[in-house]
Amino acid sequence: MKKIINKPENYVKEMLEGLYIAHPDLITYTADDLHCLVTANKREGKVGLATGGGSGHLPLFLGYVGKGMLDGCSVGDVFQSPSAEQMLAVTKAIDSGAGVLYIYGNYNGDIFNFDMAAEMADFEENIQVLSVVAGDDVASAGPSAPGEKSTRRGVAGIFFVFKCAGAAADKMLPLEEVKRIAEKAAANVRTMGVALTPCTVPRVGKPGFSIGEDEMEIGMGIHGEAGIRHGKIEPADQITDEMLDKIITDLPYTAGNEVDVLVNGLGATPLDEQYxxxxxxxxxxxxxxxxxxxxxxxxxxTAIEMAGISISVLKLDAELKALMEAPACTPFFRQ
Amino acid sequence: MKKIINKPENYVKEMLEGLYIAHPDLITYTADDLHCLVTANKREGKVGLATGGGSGHLPLFLGYVGKGMLDGCSVGDVFQSPSAEQMLAVTKAIDSGAGVLYIYGNYNGDIFNFDMAAEMADFEENIQVLSVVAGDDVASAGPSAPGEKSTRRGVAGIFFVFKCAGAAADKMLPLEEVKRIAEKAAANVRTMGVALTPCTVPRVGKPGFSIGEDEMEIGMGIHGEAGIRHGKIEPADQITDEMLDKIITDLPYTAGNEVDVLVNGLGATPLDEQYxxxxxxxxxxxxxxxxxxxxxxxxxxTAIEMAGISISVLKLDAELKALMEAPACTPFFRQ
Amino acid sequence: MDKGYIIKLLENLKDIMMTNKDYLIQLDSVVGDGDLGLTMSDGFLAAYNAVKDTDDNDIGKILYAAGKAMSTAVPSTMGTLMASGFMNAGKVLKGTTEVTLTDIANLFDAYLEGVAARGKAKLGDKTFLDGLAPAVASLKASAKNQDTLEHAASDAAYAAEEGFMHTNQLLAVHGRAATRGEESRKLLDPGAAVAMLMMKAFHKSVR
Amino acid sequence: MDKGYIIKLLENLKDIMMTNKDYLIQLDSVVGDGDLGLTMSDGFLAAYNAVKDTDDNDIGKILYAAGKAMSTAVPSTMGTLMASGFMNAGKVLKGTTEVTLTDIANLFDAYLEGVAARGKAKLGDKTFLDGLAPAVASLKASAKNQDTLEHAASDAAYAAEEGFMHTNQLLAVHGRAATRGEESRKLLDPGAAVAMLMMKAFHKSVR
Ligand SMILES: Nc1ncnc2c1ncn2[C@@H]1O[C@H](COP(=O)(O)OP(=O)(O)O)[C@@H](O)[C@H]1O
Ligand SMILES: Nc1ncnc2c1ncn2[C@@H]1O[C@H](COP(=O)(O)OP(=O)(O)O)[C@@H](O)[C@H]1O
Ligand SMILES: [Mg+2]
Ligand SMILES: [Mg+2]
Ligand SMILES: [Mg+2]
Ligand SMILES: [Mg+2]
Structure with missing residues (x-):
């Protein structure tokens, strides 16, 4: 394990300490708990947007807390959900009467805890909470039947959901409206990734899986979940086409559509390759x-130091386009 | 070589094509040559700032062309200088009568070509060109005697020189003044890095050197130049202290000083570790x-996909501080 | 039986999870990420510690507090599900200070409900539910038959064990195991093993 | 001799770099990054191609154009240095349409100057200069003695070779080789080998 860290059990704590030191103008924490990250610039009367999830995906999730995007994020251990209590603490801190929307990825642990937190917020604090679960990874499962819950994993495409919902909340829209927009963005984004190398959870100390020296795994998840096929590495154009074929036909995206595209590095892949x-x-x-x-x-x-790339495509209409164009200022995303 | 690329000989060309596609509002190119990158927002009467150097260091160098920083960048092949003619083309495109300042790293090939370009600009085009060479890597050589040319390599600290000079030019200061400020920033920045893994030049196809499985190289350069010592990986705090000891005593930085600090990932190291x-x-x-x-x-x-981190420290006075705080908007840096 | 019994039950639950830590790690390592032994021993320990010295006599409140402590300590899949079980049992038993076999059948029924409501799995989805549900059914039948507590607990433990052993017939549709598709079928479900251990601890608590 | 000779000289320079591509790669692989064979063959080819069909009779302009083409083709350390040599020679010989031995001595002297001005190395720094400087000195002496061109060229080639062979006594202070410190001393300098090859090609061009 080649990492510049101290004790693995302090990995998340020390990372968070560094973050608060570097971005005091944008983020702080509540409940005396570093894992309960909230904006340093709370706007009264605005719908609060919260996310959360395991660590190991920076800049996801906490990096999008700031102006024009999210208001809070509960931070779990590497690849582990934060607790409902932490989510509740964030919820309390960011609510200013207009209610709170949870936006998070489709993983069991996160769902259970956010659901529990939403119940607690309702019962114990009388805060109205709604939730949107993002599942954009076309490689993780087939499309769900109408009305059925998606079983797809949430990956990088959630950035678009954060951005659209964040801009909507910033316009002081009411909770139901912000939720509608988050759902619309989530419904119109699809993602697929490819991985070249595994990643190592610091406390585990060795890679959780392996990929052959000249192989790639198309469709691998951001915790190393199995993809849809593995094989020899191919030229970039071919890999890109294969991923796009899957993405494009899924929604589907068709001639005349307008889209935003996110090309995302999974950790160790240079920007050159992304371009x-x-x-x-x-x-x-x-x-x-x-x-x-x-x-x-x-x-x-990202997936810690995994080498690989994912592609996310968001289908735009006039409403989403305007929201995507709105300014934002967070530790990791400025526009 | 695990890379998502097409033919290695097209690596730089295709990377550049991707860049122009992604950032049409900020950058374009001149002389019909993708390697001659210039701002899409030229300001008349402003001193032009140009840099250049080999590819493989994204976002260095071209990523800092935009508003409030640089106006042009000539782009070489991976780890290779661009040509004097390309530099000249950029110079011509960005000059608007106020002259051009070259700011680049202390490497033989770059120096020779920028010197030649400056002569051509003077003889052939009657453009006044001045140059500032940045050499901030304390691990690469001892401090130079007063009046002597520094033999230190230029590494990540050049970001601070770009930022200060860019802000100065943006204030419409004259060429000599912008040069003075660039020199002042360069004189007050020191950097040191540590590498955990080697990197692979795509056309070469295999790593240019190796680092033992549980080893690190303190002071390694961004092309893999030998550092000042190699040894077993140590805890992050210990590595950080060793690098800072070298940096702090070099300038020196002393009690009461105020500084800006750049913590830079060399390519494969997750943000978590940087924090x-x-x-x-x-x-x-x-x-x-x-x-x-x-x-x-x-x-x-970065150094392609090298794992490692560098630390750069800039000593501030009131003038540099104000320049560091000025806004900037480039493909890779927004403030 | 008063709150003293409930606290003893929580202690026995904690003890059995500690004793079987490696067993659960091993089961989860085959199917999932191998953390189940750690989360269950840490989680049931937190639940027990939160209430072991309580002044409260309300069994419902005690169970709810134990669940909340568990959810904070181990926010993993099973950690949150077990916490939800305790919290729902707490809600159902709120105001109760004495329990009979019928109350205990209700307790575990509410626990099952709490887990099911949180996880939204169905019986046969190869989860914790497939271990606990047969035990709850058995407890309810025993209560109806007015069996002795010890006898009822023994039957419940047996039913849970059978339920767990039966999970190697089922296809996983939730969590990490589900990513293995058909291959998951021949494996035993770690969460159902937790249900079996819970019922064993329950049996011990009434002997 | 008119521009025809200069173009033949450039052709011979190109040929010798092509022939010795692998040799230069091998030398540079030990000390540097191994690209010297590629850059020198590409660079001298570009120089030759740029002027081989020129209408210009001005030898100075021809040399300058050859240098510029080279700098564009191979912007590496040696590429730019060789380009600077040609360009400076061009400036010095500007307006000349006929050359004698003295002019050729001046040509290589200006070339040396151009390289030295660009690279700012001193004699003895283990560079190209340590190969070319002895040859230029020899040429100047021959011109003074009014030697035949062929004899002068032969002496110059011999001097360059000696200069090159002597570089394994010197400590590198420039470029990649310098990072090896004392260890660099026992190695031959690839750039100086280019100087030796240049003088060999010059000798061939007057035989
Ligand atoms: N929706 C669900 N309802 C009930 N139990 C579930 C559900 N999803 C998973 N489980 C149980 O959780 C167990 C795995 O728990 P755990 O190790 O905590 O998961 P992970 O480490 O993947 O978060 C499975 O063996 C299964 O019995
Ligand atoms: N300042 C200098 N002046 C003259 N020659 C130099 C100078 N620096 C380096 N050289 C020559 O350049 C040669 C290496 O050239 P090249 O392979 O192009 O360098 P690199 O590949 O490192 O850019 C050395 O062998 C040396 O002779
Ligand atoms: Mg598990
Ligand atoms: Mg887990
Ligand atoms: Mg070389
Ligand atoms: Mg080279």
Whole structure:
């Protein structure tokens, strides 16, 4: 395990201490608990937006707390959900009477805890809480039947949901409206990833799985969940096309659509490669007559030090487009 | 070589194509040559700021072209200088009569080419060009005697030089003044790095050197130049202290000083680890009674997919502090 | 039986999870991420510690407090589910200071309900429910038959064990195990093992 | 001799770099990054191609154009240094359409100056200069003695070779080799080998 860390059991605590030191203008914490991160710039009367999840995905989740995006984030141990109590503490801190919307990824532990936190907020604190669960990874399961709960994992595409909902809340829209927008963004985003190397949870000390020296795993999840196929590494253009084929046909995205695209590095993959993929996406979508409104390129949701890339596509309408264009200022995302 | 690329010989070209696709509002190119990158928002009457250097260091160098920082960048092949002609093309495109300042790292190839370009600009185009060469890596050589040229390599600290000079040019200061400020910033920044893994130049296809499975190299350069010692990996706090000991005593930085600090990931090291190091730096400097004005944390200057971190410290006075606080908007840096 | 019994039950639950820590780690390592032994021993310890010296006599409140402590200590899948079980049992038994076999059947029924409401799994989905549900059914039948507490607990423990042993017939549809598809079928479910251990501890608490 | 000779010289320079590509790669692989064979063959090819069909009779302009083409083709350390040599020689010989031995001595002297001005190395720093400088000195002496061109070229080639062979006594202070400190001393300098090859090609061009 090649990591610049101290004791593995202090990994998350020390990372959080560093974060608060570096971004005092944007974030702070509540309930005397470093894991209960909240904005340093609370706006009265605004719907509070909270997320949460395991560590190991920086800048996800906490990096999107700030102006124009989220108001709070409860932070778990690496790849582990934070507790309902921590979520409740964040909820209490960010509510200013307009209610709170939870937006988080589709993982069992997170769902159970956010549900419990929502009940506690209602029963114990009389705070109205609604929830939107994002599941954008087309590789993780087939599309769900109408009315059925999605079984897809939430991955990098949640960034778009944060951005749209954050801008909506910033416009002082009411809770139900912000939820509608978050759901609309979530319903219109699809993601797929490819991994080249595994990642190591610091407390475990060795990779949780392995990928052959000249192999890749298409569709692998951000905790190393199995993908849809593994095989020899192929040229970037070919990998990109395979991922886009899956993404495009799933929603589907069709000629005449306008989209935002997120090209996301999973941790160890240089920006150069992300731009090589960006180039191909642009060619591919142009051929399908799908117009790219804007590319976002960089590390937005990682899997510790996994090498790999994911592509997320958000289908825009006038409403989502305007929300995507709104300004935002968080530790990791500025626009 | 685990990379998501197409033909290695197209690595830089395709990366650049992706960049122009993703950031059309900020950057474009001149002389019909993708390697001659210039701002899309030229300001008449402003001193032009140009940099350049080999690829493989994203977001260095081109990522800092935009508003409030640089105006142009010539882009070489991986770890190779661009040509004087490309530098000249950039110079011509960004000059608007106020002259051009070159700011680049202390490497032979870059120096020779920038010198040649400056001569061409003078002889052939009648453009006044001045140069500032940044050499901030304390591990690469001892301090130079007064009046002597520094033999230190330029590494991540050049970000501070770009930022200060960029803000000065943005204030419409004349060429000599912008140069004075760039030199002052360069004179007050020191950097040191540590590497855990090697990196692979795509056209070479295998790592240029190796580091033992449980070893690190303190002071390694961003092309894999040998450091000052290698040994077993140590806890993050210990590594941080060793690097800071070298940095602090070099300038020196003393009690009562105010500084900006850049914690830079070299490519494969997760943000978490960068924040763990940030935490320690904050403790260390507090003990020395050196005040941190601001932390910058993230990937600012990489060595392809090297795992490792560098720390850069800029000593501030009122002038540099104000310049560091000025706004900037580039593909990779927004403030 | 008063709150003293409930606290003893919580102590026995804690003890059995501690004793079987490695067994649960081993089961979860095959199917999931291997943390179940740690989360269950830490979680039941936190539950017990939170109430062992309580002044409260309200059995419902005690169970609710134990659950909340557990949810804070171990916010993992099973940690939160077990916490939800205790909290729901607490709500149902709120105001009770004495319990009979019928109350205990209700307690575990409410626990099962709490887990099911939280996790939204169905019987046969290869989860904790498939271990606990047969035991609750057995307890209810025993209560109806007015069996002795010890006899009822013995039957319940047996039913839970059978339920657990039966999980290697089932296809996983929740959590990490589900990502294995058909391959998951031949494996025993770690969460159902926790149900079996709970019923063993319950049996011990009434002997 | 008119521009025809200069173009033939450039052709011979290109040929010798092509022929010795692997040799230079091998030398540079020991000390540096191994690219010297590629950059020198590509660079001298570009220089030759840029002027081989020129209408210009001005030898100075031809040399300058050759240098510029080289700097564009191979912006590496040696590429830029060789380009600077040609460009400075071009400046010095500007307006010349015929050359004698004295002019050629001046040409290589200006080349040396151009490289030295660009690279700011001193003699003895274990660089290209340590190969070319002895050859230039020899050429100047030959011109003074009014030697035949062929004899002068032969002496110059011999001097350059000796200069090159002598670089394994010197400590590197520039570029990648310098990072090896004392260890660099026992190695031959690849850049100086280029100087030796240049003089060999010059010798061939006048035979
Ligand atoms: N929806 C659910 N309802 C009930 N039990 C569940 C549910 N999902 C998973 N489980 C149980 O949780 C067990 C795994 O728990 P745990 O190790 O805490 O999960 P993880 O480590 O994956 O978060 C499974 O063996 C299963 O019995
Ligand atoms: N300042 C200098 N002046 C003259 N020659 C130099 C100088 N620095 C380096 N050289 C020559 O350059 C050679 C290496 O050239 P090259 O392979 O192009 O360098 P790199 O690949 O490191 O950029 C050395 O062998 C040396 O002879
Ligand atoms: Mg588990
Ligand atoms: Mg777990
Ligand atoms: Mg070389
Ligand atoms: Mg080279």
């Amino acid at each position: 090589i993929v960006t180039r191909r996406i642009s060619m591919y979508l142009a051929e399908k007559n799908i117009k790219v409104h804007r590319f976002y390129v960089g590390e937005y949701a | 763990i190091v940030t935490r320690r730096i904050s403790m260390y400097l507090a003990e020395k009674n050196i005040k941190v004005h601001r932390f910058y944390v993230g990937e600012y200057a």
